[in-house]
Amino acid sequence: MNKEELWQATLAQLQFKTSPANFATWLKNTYILDNKDGLLTVSVPNNFSKEWLENKYNKTIFHIIKELNDEVKEIKYMVEKTAGKAKEAAPRHAQPSPPERQLGFPELDADQTTNLNQKYTFENFIVGPFNELAHAAALATVKNPGGPGNPLFVYGGVGLGKTHLLQATGNQIIQNTPGKKVKYITSEYFTSSVVSAIRNRTVETLREKFRELDALIIDDIQFLAGKEKTQEELFHTFNTLYQAGKQVIFSSDRHPKAIPALEERLRSRFEGGMVADVSMPDYETRLAILRTKLQEKGVFMENDVLDYIASHIQRNIRELEGALNRLITSSQVVGKMPALQEAKTLLRSIISNPNKAANPRKIIQVVAEFYDLKEKEIIADSRKKEVVRPRQIAMYLLREELKGSYPFIGKKFGGKDHTTAIYACEKIHKELQESEMLVDEISLIKQRIYSG
Amino acid sequence: MEITVLRDALKSGLSFTERACSKSTTLPILQCVSLVAEKNKATLSATDLEMGIRYVILSKTESEGGVAVPSRFFSQLAGFLQESQISLSSSSAGVRIASKTHDTLLKTMPLEDFPIIPSLQGDERALEIDARALCAGLAQIVSLTGQTQGRPEISGVFFAFQGDALRLAATDSFRLGEKTIPLPKNQEAGVSFILPQKTARELCAILQDQTGRIKIYAASSQVLFDYAFSDPAKGVSAQVVSRLVEGEYPKYQDVIPGNFKTKIVLERNALISHLRTASVFSGKLNDVLVSIDPKEQGVKIVTKNSEAGEHSSFISGDVTGEPLDISFNWKFFLDGASQFKAKDIEIGFAGEEAPALLKSAGTPEAYLYVMMPLRS
Numbered sequence: 001m002n003k004e005e006l007w008q009a010t011l012a013q014l015q016f017k018t019s020p021a022n023f024a025t026w027l028k029n030t031y032i033l034d035n036k037d038g039l040l041t042v043s044v045p046n047n048f049s050k051e052w053l054e055n056k057y058n059k060t061i062f063h064i065i066k067e068l069n070d071e072v073k074e075i076k077y078m079v080e081k082t083a084g085k086a087k088e089a090a091p092r093h094a095q096p097s098p099p100e101r102q103l104g105f106p107e108l109d110a111d112q113t114t115n116l117n118q119k120y121t122f123e124n125f126i127v128g129p130f131n132e133l134a135h136a137a138a139l140a141t142v143k144n145p146g147g148p149g150n151p152l153f154v155y156g157g158v159g160l161g162k163t164h165l166l167q168a169t170g171n172q173i174i175q176n177t178p179g180k181k182v183k184y185i186t187s188e189y190f191t192s193s194v195v196s197a198i199r200n201r202t203v204e205t206l207r208e209k210f211r212e213l214d215a216l217i218i219d220d221i222q223f224l225a226g227k228e229k230t231q232e233e234l235f236h237t238f239n240t241l242y243q244a245g246k247q248v249i250f251s252s253d254r255h256p257k258a259i260p261a262l263e264e265r266l267r268s269r270f271e272g273g274m275v276a277d278v279s280m281p282d283y284e285t286r287l288a289i290l291r292t293k294l295q296e297k298g299v300f301m302e303n304d305v306l307d308y309i310a311s312h313i314q315r316n317i318r319e320l321e322g323a324l325n326r327l328i329t330s331s332q333v334v335g336k337m338p339a340l341q342e343a344k345t346l347l348r349s350i351i352s353n354p355n356k357a358a359n360p361r362k363i364i365q366v367v368a369e370f371y372d373l374k375e376k377e378i379i380a381d382s383r384k385k386e387v388v389r390p391r392q393i394a395m396y397l398l399r400e401e402l403k404g405s406y407p408f409i410g411k412k413f414g415g416k417d418h419t420t421a422i423y424a425c426e427k428i429h430k431e432l433q434e435s436e437m438l439v440d441e442i443s444l445i446k447q448r449i450y451s452g
Numbered sequence: 453m454e455i456t457v458l459r460d461a462l463k464s465g466l467s468f469t470e471r472a473c474s475k476s477t478t479l480p481i482l483q484c485v486s487l488v489a490e491k492n493k494a495t496l497s498a499t500d501l502e503m504g505i506r507y508v509i510l511s512k513t514e515s516e517g518g519v520a521v522p523s524r525f526f527s528q529l530a531g532f533l534q535e536s537q538i539s540l541s542s543s544s545a546g547v548r549i550a551s552k553t554h555d556t557l558l559k560t561m562p563l564e565d566f567p568i569i570p571s572l573q574g575d576e577r578a579l580e581i582d583a584r585a586l587c588a589g590l591a592q593i594v595s596l597t598g599q600t601q602g603r604p605e606i607s608g609v610f611f612a613f614q615g616d617a618l619r620l621a622a623t624d625s626f627r628l629g630e631k632t633i634p635l636p637k638n639q640e641a642g643v644s645f646i647l648p649q650k651t652a653r654e655l656c657a658i659l660q661d662q663t664g665r666i667k668i669y670a671a672s673s674q675v676l677f678d679y680a681f682s683d684p685a686k687g688v689s690a691q692v693v694s695r696l697v698e699g700e701y702p703k704y705q706d707v708i709p710g711n712f713k714t715k716i717v718l719e720r721n722a723l724i725s726h727l728r729t730a731s732v733f734s735g736k737l738n739d740v741l742v743s744i745d746p747k748e749q750g751v752k753i754v755t756k757n758s759e760a761g762e763h764s765s766f767i768s769g770d771v772t773g774e775p776l777d778i779s780f781n782w783k784f785f786l787d788g789a790s791q792f793k794a795k796d797i798e799i800g801f802a803g804e805e806a807p808a809l810l811k812s813a814g815t816p817e818a819y820l821y822v823m824m825p826l827r828s
Binding site: 046048055056106118 | 573
């Protein structure tokens with residue numbers, strides 16, 4: 001029988017030899033740590049238990065164990081630190097929003113070992129059609145870490161809640177099973193760790209550090225593109241964790257298929273688990289998010305102002321919060337909440353007006369960068385497949401976003417005929433109906449155009 | 453067991469050890485104090501399984517042995533007895549406590565059921581510190597520890613031994629106190645642990661009036677404080693053993709601000725009395741608005757309560773830097789200000805929603821207090 005069964009059988013007999021109160025007190029949170037070469041090591045939560053079991057119960061326990069497993073010659077009791085964690089009564093709660101307006105030390109919020117910020121929880125994560133798949137996938141991961149949803153790959157644009165979801169997952173796993181080793185890192189941290197480990201020849205130590213985790217969460221994995229050594233380390237680390245049934249969670253700004261310079265074997269592993277996207281929130285959800293944030297801050301705002309914000313800031317939840325904060329700050333100066341007119345004025349710089357938005361050069365520049373081409377190439381005559389597609393996408397965007405006329409578009413691309421432009425736009429338009437990948441790509445490109 | 457002891461020693465021992473007794477009813481033996489007699493000495497012990505206290509007193513021992521006595525009755529009785537010598541003897545009926553004029557029989561519990569209080573584990577690192585200094589320092593910060601279960605690491609006092617000094621820190625994530633206590637001689641650095649709040653309080657209470665040094669034995673799973681009394685009539689020695697709070701203490705030094713936009717120096721007594729007066733009119737958030745204007749060379753304190761009314765007062769002092777309006781919980785402010793002994797307190801502000809640092813103006817006091825404001 002294995003360790004758990006052996007200890008259970010022992011406890012089952014021991015409970016009749018002691019009073020219920022004693023049994024509960026001394027044998028709480030005990031378990032077998034190791035059974036090797038005749039030496040049985042039992043983990044106990046504190047030194048009091050250790051003394052008691054060693055001096056008072058050892059004979060009885062030894063007797064029972066010997067009958068179940070006669071290879072055991074000696075029993076040792078050790079105080080295990082993590083055993084005590086379960087003893088800490090209630091599991092970790094997300095630190096509740098500080099009582100009304102009291103601010104808390106910001107640096108104290110993030111746990112040192114896990115890098116998880118307690119303020120990100122499932123409770124304050126608002127679900128809408130745009131993120132319900134990712135949300136459901138995250139919940140499934142929490143329920144069954146290391147199960148079928150391994151690895152979990154969440155992707156989506158900027159400011160849509162990926163980090164919140166990832167951190168909430170980590171926090172919830174720890175809350176459900178205190179003592180589990182969870183670590184949240186950015187891919188940048190992983191990369192720099194690998195680099196310094198190579199420099200200092202401590203690669204083995206680095207590997208141990210990650211492989212003893214129960215769950216590993218890496219944010220912004222797209223930055224691994226082109227970093228061969230880091231990808232190799234990640235590959236080995238991932239395999240070790242995956243085979244041991246440990247959960248790995250990734251986030252990225254795009255689908256694994258769309259990450260350039262990524263090793264095939266990593267790409268296939270990312271796609272091997274659960275891939276879920278987070279798109280942009282719809283109007284109702286934006287409104288719900290605004291209301292929830294207002295409630296958290298204990299502030300009230302008129303409905304028409306909320307409606308204005310929700311209708312005009314469509315892309316990014318962070319921007320929503322930024323707009324809200326702007327209005328709240330100004331309200332403290334003035335003494336009351338802004339009405340619709342004032343709000344419009346205050347938010348003018350945030351809510352992109354058409355001028356700021358895009359110009360043809362910007363669109364072409366962003367598209368070129370996205371596909372790793374030079375602007376010159378897109379405008380030139382090349383009919384190479386790698387160039388034609390981005391060119392068509394750029395033409396499509398010029399039509400969609402700037403409402404440029406076809407001759408105008410043709411001219412922008414080095415004097416091409418307007419029929420070329422028509423063909424390009426229609427082709428992309430049709431492809432968008434069929435390929436979700438293209439929808440994602442274009443949405444990412446649009447984000448870059450408007451945020452730059 | 454048959455022994456004779458001094459009443460003062462017994463009383464002292466009981467008043468210390470009973471602090472460790474548990475009020476818990478799941479294991480009634482924990483409400484007892486064990487008294488075990490050996491040649492020339494008797495040991496009183498009590499524990500709640502997280503902390504244990506052992507107190508050794510001199511005894512004339514006719515025969516060795518021990519009993520477990522309900523602590524409340526035992527200490528009450530010892531408190532009332534007048535004679536200087538008490539004799540105790542145990543039998544199957546209980547323990548007989550006799551003096552020249554009184555005779556009592558207390559029912560006891562079986563000594564075999566009494567828990568064994570751990571002693572040294574073997575992997576300890578030993579340190580030494582002045583008893584009064586430690587207790588005085590602990591008293592200044594123990595009440596600042598966090599109470600919520602959400603963050604167990606801050607539910608205790610952080611001890612960090614740094615060679616020539618011991619740094620104590622406690623925080624509830626809204627305010628923080630740090631005390632630096634010089635060590636009697638240069639000792640091993642790098643030892644640190646988190647002491648549960650209860651042990652810190654009890655330790656303070658027991659050893660606050662003692663001169664002499666406490667030996668601290670820090671192991672990975674527990675810490676043991678050992679004190680040898682100078683007056684044997686009071687007792688021979690006392691030991692407090694405690695579990696440690698698990699986890700890593702947050703890097704609290706990052707929280708202490710270094711750059712200040714505004715600095716003020718105020719007379720401590722004036723600040724305290726103004727805060728107390730203003731508190732009468734603070735709202736349900738206990739908020740007090742502090743308005744600092746360099747032009748005025750002083751600080752205005754304003755409180756408003758929609759039901760009671762409002763109050764404003766002015767304290768003059770040195771002001772440097774930018775004007776600032778900032779709100780605090782007056783209780784937090786008062787807690788910090790009252791810990792200083794200096795005549796004047798210097799307060800540095802890093803911004804409207806940034807922490808404020810309090811320290812003594814003039815001679816440094818080895819104590820600093822940081823507090824977060826209320827959102828403006």
